[in-house]
Amino acid sequence: MKWFALIGFLVAACLSAADLQVHTWNPAAAARFLDQREGWWASWPQAARDQRTFCVSCHITIPYALARPTLRAVLREQSPSKEERELCENVAKRVRLWNNAGPYYAGPGS
Secondary structure, three states: OHHHHHHHHHHHHHHHHHHHHHOOHHHHHHHHHHHHHHHHHHHHHHEEHHHHHEEOOOOHHHHHHHHHHHHHHHHOOOOOHHHHHHHHHHHHHHHHOOOOOOOOOOOOOO
């Protein structure tokens, strides 16, 4: 019977602690974080590509490009962030210079 009481006490304590750790989602903080990470990626020397462009990394930039406009709508922002504009300008430049710009990757294994 003592074990049953102890287990009940521990379960109640854990549930109470879990209630204290309830966090709410902060869309403004999420937007700031995403913008900061995208800005870092765009300026990271390893992401630099030909014609002063940067790699549009599938695992960093694509999720950003999908999530950030949704956050803009949630936050009722009137225009894209600086990082969103830079990303769009980067992609447009790569398309404009398609025949003159080097590939994102030089070849197999790069």
